[in-house]
Amino acid sequence: MHEADNDTARRRAIFPRFLPLGDSALSVEFANEIDPAVNASVQALDRAIAVSNLEGIVETAPSFRALLIVYEPEILGLEELITALRGLLAEGLRSRSVTGRSWTIPVLYGAPSDADLLEVAAATGNSRADVVSIHSSAEYRVYFVAFMPGLPVLGGLPPALHLPRRPEPRQGIQTGCVMIGGMQGLIVPMTMPSGWYSLGQTPLRAYRPHAQDPFLFRPGDRIRFRPVTPREADALAGLPGESFMDSEA
Amino acid sequence: MPAALRAIAPTRFVTVQDGGRRGWRRFGVAVSGAMDRMSLAIANALVGNRPTEAGLEFAHAGGEWLVDAPSCRIAVTGGTFAVLVDGVPVGAFRSITLRQGQRLHIRGAPDAVWGYLAVAGGFDIAMQFGSRSTHSRTGIGGWSGRALVPGDALPLRLAQSPDEPDRTIDPPVREAAPFRLVLGPQDDYFAESSLAALVSADFKVTHHMDRMAYRLDGPVLTHRESYNIITDGVVPGSISVPGTGQALVLMRDAPTVGGYPKIATVIESDLGRLAQHRPGAAISFRAVTAIEAQALRRRFLARLQIIAENLGSPRLQVPRS
Numbered sequence: 226m227h228e229a230d231n232d233t234a235r236r237r238a239i240f241p242r243f244l245p246l247g248d249s250a251l252s253v254e255f256a257n258e259i260d261p262a263v264n265a266s267v268q269a270l271d272r273a274i275a276v277s278n279l280e281g282i283v284e285t286a287p288s289f290r291a292l293l294i295v296y297e298p299e300i301l302g303l304e305e306l307i308t309a310l311r312g313l314l315a316e317g318l319r320s321r322s323v324t325g326r327s328w329t330i331p332v333l334y335g336a337p338s339d340a341d342l343l344e345v346a347a348a349t350g351n352s353r354a355d356v357v358s359i360h361s362s363a364e365y366r367v368y369f370v371a372f373m374p375g376l377p378v379l380g381g382l383p384p385a386l387h388l389p390r391r392p393e394p395r396q397g398i399q400t401g402c403v404m405i406g407g408m409q410g411l412i413v414p415m416t417m418p419s420g421w422y423s424l425g426q427t428p429l430r431a432y433r434p435h436a437q438d439p440f441l442f443r444p445g446d447r448i449r450f451r452p453v454t455p456r457e458a459d460a461l462a463g464l465p466g467e468s469f470m471d472s473e474a
Numbered sequence: 475m476p477a478a479l480r481a482i483a484p485t486r487f488v489t490v491q492d493g494g495r496r497g498w499r500r501f502g503v504a505v506s507g508a509m510d511r512m513s514l515a516i517a518n519a520l521v522g523n524r525p526t527e528a529g530l531e532f533a534h535a536g537g538e539w540l541v542d543a544p545s546c547r548i549a550v551t552g553g554t555f556a557v558l559v560d561g562v563p564v565g566a567f568r569s570i571t572l573r574q575g576q577r578l579h580i581r582g583a584p585d586a587v588w589g590y591l592a593v594a595g596g597f598d599i600a601m602q603f604g605s606r607s608t609h610s611r612t613g614i615g616g617w618s619g620r621a622l623v624p625g626d627a628l629p630l631r632l633a634q635s636p637d638e639p640d641r642t643i644d645p646p647v648r649e650a651a652p653f654r655l656v657l658g659p660q661d662d663y664f665a666e667s668s669l670a671a672l673v674s675a676d677f678k679v680t681h682h683m684d685r686m687a688y689r690l691d692g693p694v695l696t697h698r699e700s701y702n703i704i705t706d707g708v709v710p711g712s713i714s715v716p717g718t719g720q721a722l723v724l725m726r727d728a729p730t731v732g733g734y735p736k737i738a739t740v741i742e743s744d745l746g747r748l749a750q751h752r753p754g755a756a757i758s759f760r761a762v763t764a765i766e767a768q769a770l771r772r773r774f775l776a777r778l779q780i781i782a783e784n785l786g787s788p789r790l791q792v793p794r795s
Contacts, residue, residue, distance in 0.1 A: 246711075248743075248764060414502075439501075
């Protein structure tokens with residue numbers, strides 16, 4: 226195929242696309258963009274598969290615009306799987322939409338260091354207080370949980386705070402850091418490297434390895450951030466994560 | 475004191491590994507598990523365990539261990555590692571029953587990277603997220619979520635090994651054939667010439683290789699436009715290509731998602747064989763369809779099954795692939 230044709234093929238691709246990853250995984254791509262409605266489709270298919278009891282599915286994992294499906298081809302062949310998925314899609318995903326739970330997460334803005342917050346303020350032409358106010362007035366949606374255990378990737382960052390990531394990741398970003406990068410947000414579940422900007426820190430733990438439910442957030446959950454004082458952050462530090470949940474799905 | 479295998483002088487990257495995790499990727503938990511599943515299965519078969527029982531995985535050499543139990547049957551596989559009991563060479567690919575206080579040394583092998591030490595009955599350690607596999611980077615599973623250090627004592631399920639004859643197996647012949655891959659999911663991000671190079675050129679394993687990924691040296695794989703994709707799911711075997719154009723084969727401990735285009739996926743049945751290649755080794759790839767890959771996977775699983783069914787016999791056979 227000529228290269229130009231190949232390029233055109235991707236642009237004109239008809240979604241969803243079914244793309245194998247080797248012998249036992251399939252990516253269902255819904256679009257080539259980051260968009261809440263696209264992600265809602267990903268989550269809806271995820272949900273539809275979960276309730277279908279389709280035999281041979283090992284696990285599914287949503288991301289921005291694609292659902293990864295790991296399956297056992299000895300039980301469910303590739304063609305059978307695609308047929309089954311087309312069936313689920315034809316039934317319509319609207320009724321499967323994931324409402325998610327709603328959370329208000331306390332954030333000590335400027336902790337553990339003010340540096341990134343000031344950098345974001347300068348780069349976006351806002352005051353420090355504006356950045357805090359913009360960030361804490363939006364509602365975010367958990368697009369998916371990935372990369373590290375319990376790490377929620379959040380959509381819904383107001384455009385005023387969109388900022389390219391750093392060219393190089395920095396090591397040792399602390400647990401609880403509330404970060405932004407590109408058009409997204411995240412909450413750091415355990416010390417990790419990141420090229421994003423940290424606006425503050427929450428006393429809440431997104432990953433609690435020994436808890437009954439180790440992963441606080443699920444795809445589809447809705448999150449708001451609330452600025453707190455150092456004293457308040459200290460007082461909240463011991464509370465179970467569930468106490469910050471406003472409503473069940 | 476409970477029966478244990480004590481780490482006297484373990485090498486740096488000895489971890490507990492089994493068949494890996496299923497069902498936790500959606501929460502960001504990596505798959506993990508043995509880099510070379512076939513070798514772990516053979517080690518387990520030699521000591522009478524099921525194929526995916528947790529054993530110790532080591533890199534290049536295993537170091538020094540002490541048996542603190544009335545008896546403990548062990549087997550080492552993965553390569554022709556020099557195995558010594560109280561200084562006496564006994565060799566790999568066989569089971570050996572060790573007595574209280576005996577010392578086990580596992581030295582290097584010329585033909586492998588990853589070695590496996592299985593103990594009869596397995597290790598008495600807890601599962602985390604359905605598996606005993608260690609993911610060191612996130613502290614999940616295995617022994618306190620980390621590689622073993624001197625002084626660690628791994629509890630044994632059996633204080634006394636079953637009274638059975640020891641077993642041997644011929645070291646499996648490792649094929650030199652190209653590694654099979656399925657193109658995509660983002661093969662359309664690459665120039666035609668790069669797709670052709672992927673399945674025709676020689677690549678070399680570099681020193682940048684660990685349980686997360688192997689970086690390969692070879693022809694630069696050129697992106698048609700961007701080397702960023704919208705971050706999506708990856709699997710062990712995904713060949714991810716960052717802006718440098720150098721292929722990165724993702725391995726068992728890779729994170730659940732990635733932001734670089736994935737030109738292809740090495741098939742499950744060839745990934746363990748690839749993992750056993752040392753830095754400097756030349757490797758090449760051949761494309762198969764997903765359907766062909768599934769037939770190859772069935773054959774691989776059948777081989778694992780035959781090994782498991784051979785347990786009763788003192789001399790095991792590994793069917794050729």
